[in-house]
Amino acid sequence: MKLILTLFTMVMVMVMVLAITPSAQADPYTGYYSIANVISGTESGENEFGPFTETYQDGETGRLTVYLNGSNKLRIRGYIDTLYEGRLPLRGRVSSKGKIIITKIGGEAIDSNVFNSFKIIKRGGIVVGLKGSGTDSGEDEFGTWDDVFKIVGYKTKNLPK
Amino acid sequence: MTYLKSWAIRPKTFRNSQSSNRKVNFSNSHTRLLLTVAALFIFVLFLVYHKLKPQKHETIKDQGTVSALSYSKSTDGSLRPEVHDKKKQLSKQHTKLPDHSNVNPQDPLLSDLRELARESPLDALDHVLAMAPNANQKRSMALVFNEWAKHDPEAAANWIMQNLWTPQQLRTTAAIALATVWVGSVPEIAIQWTDDYFNRTQDHHAFQKALITWSKQDLGAAAQHMVTTSYGDTIGYIATAEFVNIYAQQDVYGAMQWVQANTPEEFQSDAQMEIIDELTKKNPIRAADYVLQANNLTNIESNLDALLLQWTNTDPLAARQWVEQSLNPSQQEIAYSQLAELFRDQQPEVAIEYAQALSDDKFRVDTTTDILSSWRDQKPLAADRWISINADNLDPVMLEDIGYFNLTP
Numbered sequence: 102m103k104l105i106l107t108l109f110t111m112v113m114v115m116v117m118v119l120a121i122t123p124s125a126q127a128d129p130y131t132g133y134y135s136i137a138n139v140i141s142g143t144e145s146g147e148n149e150f151g152p153f154t155e156t157y158q159d160g161e162t163g164r165l166t167v168y169l170n171g172s173n174k175l176r177i178r179g180y181i182d183t184l185y186e187g188r189l190p191l192r193g194r195v196s197s198k199g200k201i202i203i204t205k206i207g208g209e210a211i212d213s214n215v216f217n218s219f220k221i222i223k224r225g226g227i228v229v230g231l232k233g234s235g236t237d238s239g240e241d242e243f244g245t246w247d248d249v250f251k252i253v254g255y256k257t258k259n260l261p262k
Numbered sequence: 263m264t265y266l267k268s269w270a271i272r273p274k275t276f277r278n279s280q281s282s283n284r285k286v287n288f289s290n291s292h293t294r295l296l297l298t299v300a301a302l303f304i305f306v307l308f309l310v311y312h313k314l315k316p317q318k319h320e321t322i323k324d325q326g327t328v329s330a331l332s333y334s335k336s337t338d339g340s341l342r343p344e345v346h347d348k349k350k351q352l353s354k355q356h357t358k359l360p361d362h363s364n365v366n367p368q369d370p371l372l373s374d375l376r377e378l379a380r381e382s383p384l385d386a387l388d389h390v391l392a393m394a395p396n397a398n399q400k401r402s403m404a405l406v407f408n409e410w411a412k413h414d415p416e417a418a419a420n421w422i423m424q425n426l427w428t429p430q431q432l433r434t435t436a437a438i439a440l441a442t443v444w445v446g447s448v449p450e451i452a453i454q455w456t457d458d459y460f461n462r463t464q465d466h467h468a469f470q471k472a473l474i475t476w477s478k479q480d481l482g483a484a485a486q487h488m489v490t491t492s493y494g495d496t497i498g499y500i501a502t503a504e505f506v507n508i509y510a511q512q513d514v515y516g517a518m519q520w521v522q523a524n525t526p527e528e529f530q531s532d533a534q535m536e537i538i539d540e541l542t543k544k545n546p547i548r549a550a551d552y553v554l555q556a557n558n559l560t561n562i563e564s565n566l567d568a569l570l571l572q573w574t575n576t577d578p579l580a581a582r583q584w585v586e587q588s589l590n591p592s593q594q595e596i597a598y599s600q601l602a603e604l605f606r607d608q609q610p611e612v613a614i615e616y617a618q619a620l621s622d623d624k625f626r627v628d629t630t631t632d633i634l635s636s637w638r639d640q641k642p643l644a645a646d647r648w649i650s651i652n653a654d655n656l657d658p659v660m661l662e663d664i665g666y667f668n669l670t671p
Contacts, residue, residue: 166603171561202466236397
């Protein structure tokens with residue numbers, strides 16, 4: 102009887118350990134996402150006809166993969182298809198709370214006055230997508246420009262096991 | 263990120279001066295006398311005009327055209343003489359401004375603010391904080407901290423730390439402006455401050471910008487700093503990704519050796535992706551060898567993704583051939599899923615080929631369904647034509663899921 106109880110206890114302990122051990126697929130953020138970026142901008146300056154303010158809008162789409170890398174860290178990789186600059190790689194990191202830090206858009210490091218605030222969103226404990234917004238500003242030969250961009254995305258599927 | 267701006271093309275109007283065909287007889291004495299008098303008259307007018315012309319050292323405020331020029335919205339493209347007058351005045355102001363590196367030279371308000379920031383940064387800040395919360399306010403904040411950082415970065419840094427209640431975007435703007443200038447003079451202290459600032463606020467932007475600026479200015483010093491400093495998880499990731507990216511852009515083979523010798527194991531994957539990005543642009547075959555290097559195989563999935571993303575941009579056929587000829591079956595399985603994602607929006611029929619080659623049953627169905635569904639959303643006629651040809655090889659349940667047909671009686 103004692104032996105049976107000991108064996109039963111050992112089996113229960115093993116089951117509990119297995120249940121709480123995190124695995125790559127257990128992380129709810131990992132998976133494939135489809136994203137869209139909407140850019141609204143203004144440019145103010147002066148040209149040969151005097152001062153001006155132009156407004157413009159643009160849209161881009163892309164794909165992201167949230168994955169655990171070889172060091173078991175949550176990362177983002179993917180791309181965004183832009184109208185004028187072609188396909189640009191996207192890179193970043195995801196925190197345990199789903200906050201995303203983007204470190205690369207295209208070949209260049211993020212180097213202008215880009216702010217971004219992106220996060221993965223859950224509904225009822227289930228990951229459904231991501232959203233974020235940001236601003237970018239700068240100057241060119243025509244004047245000063247300010248872009249506001251909004252990114253939304255949804256999870257399309259889980260990673261393979 | 264720079265996006266191309268849309269520009270309304272306004273037609274220029276040219277006035278063609280038509281040369282006169284009239285002949286003037288200069289031998290006539292009356293004509294010569296008249297011409298001499300006219301020349302003298304023009305010369306006197308010229309002298310009077312230059313005597314009365316305003317001097318260049320007039321202040322910006324004296325000219326009284328400040329905000330109307332900076333923020334007024336243009337109405338049409340027609341030529342307006344008064345606008346050209348203002349433009350002339352502005353071009354005179356340009357000769358007076360000392361430094362335009364961070365200011366729109368067409369905006370005299372910012373030039374005044376710059377002067378104030380030099381003399382009394384706290385007064386300048388009061389002025390900025392009272393402004394409407396928009397892009398001009400952020401630009402003004404950057405300017406004030408840019409100036410302040412040149413003269414007294416510690417005081418500027420203390421102000422930020424003591425005023426963390428400042429609206430986040432404004433505070434981030436200030437921290438970035440401060441860090442960018444400070445890192446040029448005392449990089450170690452500036453970087454340390456941005457790390458402290460991150461620990462207090464979880465705002466990584468100042469550190470990111472400071473490290474990028476430093477790496478571009480002095481790669482060797484930044485490299486030394488990276489070797490001797492240990493950062494936490496978030497900042498360590500940003501530091502590795504940004505530094506290696508800049509190093510690789512300048513010298514990809516040097517960066518490759520540096521990463522192998524100096525990057526901690528936990529950031530090796532991030533660093534290797536940066537190397538592969540640059541190497542693939544220069545020499546995709548060499549990048550492919552790097553991906554398959556024995557000590558890099560731990561990161562095969564992310565490394566393959568970086569390689570195929572760049573390579574399919576420039577030579578998709580070569581990339582696909584390499585996948586077929588150089589990878590083992592388990593590596594091909596990874597590559598197929600990535601190629602399916604890379605081709606899905608532009609060549610969905612190719613993407614479906616790769617999706618159908620996946621060995622994991624559930625993932626194969628999920629991926630194919632996902633691609634077909636998007637394709638039908640974007641180009642329904644082409645998608646349905648492809649499905650009708652290949653319907654025998656596709657799972658009927660999947661076709662029902664994407665709404666191609668209804669199985670229920």
